[in-house]
Amino acid sequence: MTTSLLVPLHVAYIRALGxxxxxxxxxxxxxxxxxxxxxxLTALCIMDHKDALDRDEMVDFVMSxxxxxxxxxxxxxxxxxxxxxxxxxxxxxxxxxxxxxxxVDRVVKFIxxxxxxxxxxxxxxxGETDTRFLYCAVSALSLLGRLHELDVEKxxxxxxxxxxxxxxxxxxxxxxxxAAQVFVCVAALAxxxxxxxxxxxxxxxxxxxxxxPNGGLNGRPEKLEDVCYSFWVLSALSILxxxxxxxxxxxxxxxxxxxxxxxxxIADRPGDVPDVFHTLxxxxxxxxxxxxxxxxxxxxxxxPASIVENVGLRKGWKALQRRTS
Numbered sequence: 527m528t529t530s531l532l533v534p535l536h537v538a539y540i541r542a543l544g545x546x547x548x549x550x551x552x553x554x555x556x557x558x559x560x561x562x563x564x565x566x567l568t569a570l571c572i573m574d575h576k577d578a579l580d581r582d583e584m585v586d587f588v589m590s591x592x593x594x595x596x597x598x599x600x601x602x603x604x605x606x607x608x609x610x611x612x613x614x615x616x617x618x619x620x621x622x623x624x625x626x627x628x629x630v631d632r633v634v635k636f637i638x639x640x641x642x643x644x645x646x647x648x649x650x651x652x653g654e655t656d657t658r659f660l661y662c663a664v665s666a667l668s669l670l671g672r673l674h675e676l677d678v679e680k681x682x683x684x685x686x687x688x689x690x691x692x693x694x695x696x697x698x699x700x701x702x703x704x705a706a707q708v709f710v711c712v713a714a715l716a717x718x719x720x721x722x723x724x725x726x727x728x729x730x731x732x733x734x735x736x737x738x739p740n741g742g743l744n745g746r747p748e749k750l751e752d753v754c755y756s757f758w759v760l761s762a763l764s765i766l767x768x769x770x771x772x773x774x775x776x777x778x779x780x781x782x783x784x785x786x787x788x789x790x791x792i793a794d795r796p797g798d799v800p801d802v803f804h805t806l807x808x809x810x811x812x813x814x815x816x817x818x819x820x821x822x823x824x825x826x827x828x829x830p831a832s833i834v835e836n837v838g839l840r841k842g843w844k845a846l847q848r849r850t851s
Contacts, residue, residue, distance in 0.1 A: 528785050531812060533819070536805060537575045539790030540566040543802060559602045560591055564614035565806040567621055571830045572813050572821050576621075585624045588615050596651070597632030607636060608650040609662040616666050617829055620837070625670075634672045637663050641677065645684030646698065656697045657688060661710035665827060668717050668839060682720050685711050693729030705736055705745040705758040712762040713826045716841045726766055733759050734771040741776030742795065752794045753784050753804045756811025761825035764814050764843045774815045774846060781808045816846035 543566060563584060570578050591599045596607035599615035612633065619625045640648045640663065647659040660681060667673045687699040688711060694703025695711035708729065715721050736743045736759050742751025743759045756777060763769045783796045784804070791800025792808035813823040822831035826841050834840050 528782050528787055529779070531782065531809070531817060531819075532785055532787065532790060533573050533575070535785075535787070535790030536792070536809070537570065537573060537578050537790075539786070539800065539805065540570055540802060541578050557601045557605070560588070560599060560611040560614045560618075561601065562802050563587065564618050565802045567618055568829060569802070569806040569809050571621060571833075572809050572823055574819075574821055581622050581624075584618065585622055585627065588618050588624075589627055591615065596636055597629065598636040606650060609637065609640060609647065609659045609666070610649060612636070613662040613666045616669050617827070620669060621829065621833055628670075630670050630672070634667065634670065634675060637666060638675060641680070644687075644699075645677070645680035645682075657685070657695060657707050657710050657714075658697070660684070661714045664714045664717050669827070669837070671837075673717070678718055678720075681714070682718060682723060685715060686723055689723075689725070692732045693725045693727075694732050703732065703746060705733070705743070705755050705762075708733065709758045709761050712765050716765050716826050716843070717839075719841075721766070724766070726768075730763060730766055730768040730771055733763055733768075737772050737777065741773065741778075741780035743772070743777065750795065751780065753781055753792055753811070754794065754807040756781055757807040757814075757825075757828070760811050760814045761828070764825040764845055765841070767842075767844050769814065769844065769846055778812060778815050778817065781811055784808060814845045816848045818849045818851055820848070822848070 567579060570576050590603045593600050593607035598607035598612040600607050601611040619627060642648060642655060646655045647663045648655050649659040667676055688695045690703045692703050695707045696702050696704060697707050715723055736755060738744060738751050740751060743755035744751050745755050763771060784793045786800040792805040793800045794804050810823050813820040814825060824831040824834040825843050827834050
């Protein structure tokens with residue numbers, strides 16, 4: 527079993543992702559393209575290989591996804607604007623020092639237009655609501671320096687309605703707790719400085735219970751382990767100062783075992799096909815666990831900590847101390 531992070535292979539894997547445009551799978555995943563660029567760039571930044579992808583080409587792609595009618599970003603050129611892709615676009619441009627390319631006033635107007643009377647946000651003009659979109663709105667407005675334009679109390683009240691008996695949060699009020707939804711709600715509350723809304727002992731117990739005997743984490747009880755929860759669970763524990771509540775060495779070994787040792791990339795679990803989504807969140811988890819040689823990751827924004835600090839947005843999270851070897 528592989529016991530070290532295969533950084534050169536993962537860098538090569540991410541660089542090669544754009545070379546598959548003749549494959550059907552490339553076009554079938556167009557609705558995820560903006561997110562995929564963000565996942566790949568963030569993973570490269572955490573591995574300290576940001577320059578492995580061409581900056582100008584990336585910025586040009588992001589700007590080609592601008593939806594002039596809506597005033598925000600779609601997942602791909604000629605796609606409708608959506609909060610998920612708009613947040614990813616803002617994160618990419620901030621990491622590439624190109625945020626001045628954005629019509630901030632129009633983006634803010636788009637985001638605010640999606641808040642529903644209950645406080646939750648729709649993802650786009652078609653109306654699907656989810657706490658993921660609430661987080662996207664809060665995070666994006668924070669990164670744009672326009673958080674003060676939100677109705678914070680309405681948002682906090684909705685998150686409060688999503689809190690369950692086990693301390694966790696669901697996709698909407700009344701939905702079961704899920705680790706990814708826990709991240710978005712905890713991170714949104716961290717950005718809004720309202721962490722007192724969380725039943726921290728109960729939630730941290732529920733999060734620590736996500737670790738299975740093989741070291742991996744699942745998203746909810748009785749489900750399989752999955753590398754992506756290495757971020758969703760650890761991020762919330764990091765924000766709440768409870769990373770020591772899971773077995774870090776067993777989780778690290780599980781993440782490393784899910785690497786593709788020939789072509790690079792990280793899969794959801796050992797033996798499966800890797801993808802850029804799990805590659806980022808595996809590396810993000812390793813960074814929070816203090817894995818040697820990685821850059822610090824901010825768990826609130828899922829971006830390099832140095833960039834978040836440079837714009838004055840760091841919150842009070844704690845990662846494990848970075849090991850030297």
